[in-house]
Amino acid sequence: MRDYQMREVTSAIKSWQKQGKAIAIATIVKVEGTPLRPLGSKMVVTSDKQIAGSITGGCIEGGIYEEAQTVIKSCQPKLLHFGLLNDESPWEIGLSCGSSIDVFIEPLDSPVWKEIYPVLETSLSKNQLMAIGTILSGAKLGSKLVVWPNGDVHGSLGSQVLDKQAVEWMKQQLLVQGSSSMTFDEAGAQVEVFVDVITTPARLVIVGAVHIAIPLVSMAKILGFHTIVIDPRSAFATRERFPHVDELVTEWPSTALEKLRPDECTYIAVLSHDDKLDNPALQVALASPARYVGILGTHKNIPKRLNELRDLGVTEEQLSRLHAPIGLKLGAIQPEEIALSVLAEIVAAKHGLSKIQENPVKSTFSH
Structure with a gap:
C-alpha cells in the first residue's frame, strides 16, 4: 500500500479513536482480473456510519460497510469474496467489472x-x-x-x-x-x-523554482509525492511562491542532490533551463538510481545539451535514462498544462510505463 493512502486511513483512525469510536479496517488481499484498486487498498468504517479510504471506488463499499458492523460487534475478523461467480451468495454479484476481490475485515479493538x-x-x-x-x-x-x-x-x-x-x-x-x-x-x-x-513516500525533486514548478508541486502533492524544490536563487525559491512544497532548498542543485541521495523512489525534474544549474544537476541525477530523470527543453536544443553532458563524462547508458524533452506529448502550452504533462510522464514511470512515449535520446542520439 502506498504511504499516502495509509496516512489517509491512519489520520481518520486517530481522530475517531480520540472520540472513542469502534472501528473496523477492510483490506484488499486478493485480486483476479483488472483491479479497480491495488492490493493493500484500505477502507476504515466506524459503528456510526463514518468511512475513510476506498476499496473499489463505490461498487461494493455498501456491502463492506454492512459486514464491518458485524465485525465490530463480534470483534472477530472476517474474509469475504466479492465477484461475479455462479454462486447464490449475495457477495458474488458485487462487482460489475468482471473482476473479483477478497477483502479481509478486522476490528481495531482486537x-x-x-x-x-x-x-x-x-x-x-x-x-x-x-x-x-x-x-x-x-x-x-x-x-x-x-x-x-x-x-x-x-x-x-x-x-x-x-x-x-x-x-x-x-x-x-x-x-x-x-x-x-x-x-x-x-x-x-x-x-x-x-x-x-x-x-515510503515517493520524492519529486524539482530543479529550478520556475513558473512551471508551482503547479507541478501542487499537483504532485495531491498524488502523495514528497516535494522538494531546489534553486540557489532565493528570490525565486520562496514560501510565498511555493506554499505547498515540503522542502525548499536554496543551494547549488548538484550539491543539494548529492546530499539528498536519490534512490529508486526519487523522481527528478530539471526545469531551470539554465545550463550552469541544469548540467551539473543532471550529472549527479543520472549517476544515481533515481527512477526518473527528465529535463525541460525542445527537440531542437536537446542535442546541444546531450553533448555538454557527454563532455562532463556522462555515459551513453546514463543518457539513455534521460527523458528529454520532459513530459508526455499533450500539446501543452500554459505552465499548468506543461506541469500536467510532466507529472503524467512521472506517473507512467512510477508504474513501469516509462516507454509510453518514445524517448528521443534513445531514438536519435544512442550510439
Whole structure:
C-alpha cells in the first residue's frame, strides 16, 4: 500500500479513536482480473456510519460497510469474496467489472491490532518501509508479523517455523515493494499469509523554482509525492511562491542532490533551463538510481545539451535514462498544462510505463 493512502486511513483512525469510536479496517488481499484498486487498498468504517479510504471506488463499499458492523460487534475478523461467480451468495454479484476481490475485515479493538497499530504509526512517522504479514486462514486468523528491511521483526504468526518462512518471503517483497499472498505449509496444514508492503513516500525533486514548478508541486502533492524544490536563487525559491512544497532548498542543485541521495523512489525534474544549474544537476541525477530523470527543453536544443553532458563524462547508458524533452506529448502550452504533462510522464514511470512515449535520446542520439 502506498504511504499516502495509509496516512489517509491512519489520520481518520486517530481522530475517531480520540472520540472513542469502534472501528473496523477492510483490506484488499486478493485480486483476479483488472483491479479497480491495488492490493493493500484500505477502507476504515466506524459503528456510526463514518468511512475513510476506498476499496473499489463505490461498487461494493455498501456491502463492506454492512459486514464491518458485524465485525465490530463480534470483534472477530472476517474474509469475504466479492465477484461475479455462479454462486447464490449475495457477495458474488458485487462487482460489475468482471473482476473479483477478497477483502479481509478486522476490528481495531482486537488484541492483535492494539499491539501492532502503535508500531505502524511509529514507522509511518519515520517514513520507514515496512511489511505487515497477516494470516488469512486457519486457527490463527488475523495474526500479524511486521518486518523491516534491516531485518527487525515485531509480532508473530503463531509459530517459530511459520515466522521463519514468512520473514524470508517478506524480505523479498520489501525488495520489490509489492504486496502479495503466499501459502505456507505448517505441520501439514496450509496457511495463507497476505503481506502488505507499506512504501515510503515517493520524492519529486524539482530543479529550478520556475513558473512551471508551482503547479507541478501542487499537483504532485495531491498524488502523495514528497516535494522538494531546489534553486540557489532565493528570490525565486520562496514560501510565498511555493506554499505547498515540503522542502525548499536554496543551494547549488548538484550539491543539494548529492546530499539528498536519490534512490529508486526519487523522481527528478530539471526545469531551470539554465545550463550552469541544469548540467551539473543532471550529472549527479543520472549517476544515481533515481527512477526518473527528465529535463525541460525542445527537440531542437536537446542535442546541444546531450553533448555538454557527454563532455562532463556522462555515459551513453546514463543518457539513455534521460527523458528529454520532459513530459508526455499533450500539446501543452500554459505552465499548468506543461506541469500536467510532466507529472503524467512521472506517473507512467512510477508504474513501469516509462516507454509510453518514445524517448528521443534513445531514438536519435544512442550510439
